[in-house]
Amino acid sequence: MMPIPLSWWLTVSAALFSIGVYGALSRKNAIGILMGIELVLNAVNINLVAFWRYIAPTDISGQVFAIIVITVAAAEAAVGLAIIIALYRRRQTAVVDDLDLLKN
Amino acid sequence: MPFDPSQIPIVQIVFFVMTACAIGGAIGVVSSPNLFHSALYLVLSLFGVAGYYVLLSAGFLAVVQLMVYVGAIAILILFAIMFARRLMGQGENQNNQQWWLSLPIVMILFAVLVGVVNTVSWPVSGAEPTGDTVMELGHAFLGSYLIPFEVVSILLSVALIGGIFLAREKVEAEEA
Numbered sequence: 258m259m260p261i262p263l264s265w266w267l268t269v270s271a272a273l274f275s276i277g278v279y280g281a282l283s284r285k286n287a288i289g290i291l292m293g294i295e296l297v298l299n300a301v302n303i304n305l306v307a308f309w310r311y312i313a314p315t316d317i318s319g320q321v322f323a324i325i326v327i328t329v330a331a332a333e334a335a336v337g338l339a340i341i342i343a344l345y346r347r348r349q350t351a352v353v354d355d356l357d358l359l360k361n
Numbered sequence: 362m363p364f365d366p367s368q369i370p371i372v373q374i375v376f377f378v379m380t381a382c383a384i385g386g387a388i389g390v391v392s393s394p395n396l397f398h399s400a401l402y403l404v405l406s407l408f409g410v411a412g413y414y415v416l417l418s419a420g421f422l423a424v425v426q427l428m429v430y431v432g433a434i435a436i437l438i439l440f441a442i443m444f445a446r447r448l449m450g451q452g453e454n455q456n457n458q459q460w461w462l463s464l465p466i467v468m469i470l471f472a473v474l475v476g477v478v479n480t481v482s483w484p485v486s487g488a489e490p491t492g493d494t495v496m497e498l499g500h501a502f503l504g505s506y507l508i509p510f511e512v513v514s515i516l517l518s519v520a521l522i523g524g525i526f527l528a529r530e531k532v533e534a535e536e537a
Contacts, residue, residue, distance in 0.1 A: 311483065320494065
């Protein structure tokens with residue numbers, strides 16, 4: 258019997274996911290939103306690895322998915338930060354409320 | 362790595378310490394008024410998640426987490442914040458007007474997720490991971506997952522080149 262039940266991992270992951278979603282929804286600054294999204298991706302990875310360990314430990318797929326998610330997160334952070342820096346150079350702000358060019 | 366019954370309390374204590382790191386760090390990320398402190402809390406949270414991977418006997422993923430998330434992504438975010446001091450937004454309110462609405466929505470989401478997690482009976486198998494997981498990962502990436510592996514490599518190259526292009530173009534425009 259495992260010392261830590263699967264539901265503990267899933268609960269922790271749900272908490273991390275909810276906190277990340279809150280960060281993405283409530284932050285004014287684009288970098289704050291990006292950090293919230295990183296938390297969400299981490300929560301997904303905890304779920305993937307926990308399911309791999311508890312439900313299909315002989316099949317390596319869970320870890321493969323987790324590594325692919327980490328890679329996509331790295332790509333997302335690189336492009337996201339480049340866009341934020343380019344915007345900051347042009348508009349002198351990273352507050353998403355002020356970036357409403359398409360609204361008018 | 363089989364769990365020894367005599368280690369049970371220790372494993373659980375480690376789990377709670379890692380949870381304190383991961384969840385406490387995450388709360389710091391979303392609540393800190395200074396964006397720079399937020400990024401440092403993000404490092405703490407990512408360390409906690411790396412500890413989770415060790416507990417889940419996914420050692421390779423823990424190393425990848427430390428190298429890619431803590432070593433690259435968090436440092437990149439810190440550099441981006443330091444690059445533009447005004448991004449830090451010290452002393453000003455970091456929340457938008459809808460934060461009071463998103464807080465209860467997120468709490469409901471969390472309650473629903475916890476309810477689902479604790480009602481579904483998961484088909485937990487008592488099996489242990491067989492053999493060397495690092496070697497298995499290598500075989501999987503160059504075997505049945507070859508095409509996703511190559512696609513994700515191309516995605517990463519494209520994203521990095523695109524990132525350099527986006528961040529560099531304006532430098533030339535400003536200098537010209």
